[in-house]
Amino acid sequence: MRAPAATKDGIAERLGEARQRTLRLVEQLGEEQLNSVYSPILSPLAWDLGHIANFEELWLVQTAGGREPLDGNLGAFYDAIENPRPGRNELPILRGNELRAYMDKVRERALDVLAELELEDSEDPRLRDGFVYEMLIAHEHQHNETMLQLLQMIDGYDPPDLDPAPAGEPSSDGPEMVEVPSGRHRVGAADRGFAYDNERPRHEVELGPFLIDRAPVTNGAYSDFVAETGAEPPMYWERDGEGGWVSTTFGRRAEVDQALPVIHVDHGSAEAFASWAGKRLPTELEWEAAAAGADPARSNLDGRAFGCAPAGAYADGAADCGAVQMLGDVWEWTSSELEGYPGFRAFPYPEYSQVFFGTGLKVLRGGAWATRRNVIRPSFRNWDLPGRSQIFAGFRCAGDADR
Ligand code: AVJ
Numbered sequence: 449m450r451a452p453a454a455t456k457d458g459i460a461e462r463l464g465e466a467r468q469r470t471l472r473l474v475e476q477l478g479e480e481q482l483n484s485v486y487s488p489i490l491s492p493l494a495w496d497l498g499h500i501a502n503f504e505e506l507w508l509v510q511t512a513g514g515r516e517p518l519d520g521n522l523g524a525f526y527d528a529i530e531n532p533r534p535g536r537n538e539l540p541i542l543r544g545n546e547l548r549a550y551m552d553k554v555r556e557r558a559l560d561v562l563a564e565l566e567l568e569d570s571e572d573p574r575l576r577d578g579f580v581y582e583m584l585i586a587h588e589h590q591h592n593e594t595m596l597q598l599l600q601m602i603d604g605y606d607p608p609d610l611d612p613a614p615a616g617e618p619s620s621d622g623p624e625m626v627e628v629p630s631g632r633h634r635v636g637a638a639d640r641g642f643a644y645d646n647e648r649p650r651h652e653v654e655l656g657p658f659l660i661d662r663a664p665v666t667n668g669a670y671s672d673f674v675a676e677t678g679a680e681p682p683m684y685w686e687r688d689g690e691g692g693w694v695s696t697t698f699g700r701r702a703e704v705d706q707a708l709p710v711i712h713v714d715h716g717s718a719e720a721f722a723s724w725a726g727k728r729l730p731t732e733l734e735w736e737a738a739a740a741g742a743d744p745a746r747s748n749l750d751g752r753a754f755g756c757a758p759a760g761a762y763a764d765g766a767a768d769c770g771a772v773q774m775l776g777d778v779w780e781w782t783s784s785e786l787e788g789y790p791g792f793r794a795f796p797y798p799e800y801s802q803v804f805f806g807t808g809l810k811v812l813r814g815g816a817w818a819t820r821r822n823v824i825r826p827s828f829r830n831w832d833l834p835g836r837s838q839i840f841a842g843f844r845c846a847g848d849a850d851r
């Protein structure tokens with residue numbers, strides 16, 4: 449079945465909505481904050497803003513419209529691969545009014561091009577069914593999450609009131625682990641509709657049976673692990689002076705809530721916890737098989753809550769196997785290294801994911817509270833260096849079931 453092609457009006461509206469959210473996240477900040485380096489592994493916010501617009505110019509103005517860029521030199525500074533994060537603030541990037549004007553001008557030109565194009569039956573697979581437009585909307589959303597990784601380091605940052613906090617979601621009790629029966633599982637994204645190249649081709653794998661934690665590992669369980677083994681606490685935890693922990697994100701000191709999923713742990717710590725618990729991390733394909741049936745609409749995504757819901761919440765969005773919160777709350781580390789699926793073809797550009805295959809990056813699945821809802825789907829693959837913990841990453845454990 450063919451997905452209904454997005455209308456041009458719909459695309460324009462979603463581009464507008466993405467920009468509104470981007471600007472809302474930074475609206476309370478001054479020039480100095482936009483141009484400060486808070487962490488050597490994160491870009492200044494001004495770089496993200498310019499990069500979002502420059503990427504839009506590349507794809508929606510130059511590629512889609514065959515037009516010349518406003519300033520052909522900018523691409524060199526906003527190329528993420530050519531310019532590693534440390535040092536981005538030393539580049540002659542756009543700042544202040546110049547930056548805002550560039551963002552607006554690019555958007556205006558992108559909408560002009562959109563109005564002229566024939567998308568549905570385009571000969572160009574990059575344009576057909578609006579592929580590059582979906583990609584650019586997703587890209588802006590993805591950079592919102594990168595920006596949140598930095599925004600949480602700013603003292604006194606006031607989370608914008610984007611929406612009322614998610615209504616009281618039914619929490620659930622159940623077994624510690626649920627079983628995914630053995631069988632052939634379809635993984636990856638179908639040929640039609642928007643998905644990144646690394647999710648394709650869809651293929652079948654023989655798995656299981658295996659067990660997977662019903663809910664993400666909690667702060668409570670993780671504190672026990674730290675207390676017993678002397679392991680490092682998660683990033684943004686500090687001692688409260690009475691043997692407990694406080695978290696310090698967004699410049700606020702708050703008692704660590706034992707019931708919430710643990711967040712800001714690196715891959716090695718997740719693995720160490722799993723073996724301490726007599727378990728292991730799931731492979732990414734086990735994770736995807738376990739996530740079948742999970743409902744992205746009933747998940748803590750989209751930055752609405754500015755934090756996690758208690759482990760066991762969103763029971764109405766549970767996957768078919770009974771696992772809850774497979775989508776949303778925290779990205780979940782898997783034991784898998786990022787590689788191309790059998791038959792992988794880079795599209796529309798190898799620098800999105802192909803250049804990272806086989807370089808020791810670990811796959812994360814499921815999206816976090818900070819991930820925009822339409823970025824995520826069960827086949828979506830995220831990745832990072834195993835030592836990174838500024839990302840919104842937690843995990844759940846897996847184990848072998850008796851055959
Ligand atoms: C898929 C999150 C690892 O941020 O480096 C953004 C996404 N690619 N711009 C990243 C991405 C190009 C990417 N991750």
Ligand code: FE
Nearest residue numbers: 499503528587
């Ligand atoms: Fe990018």
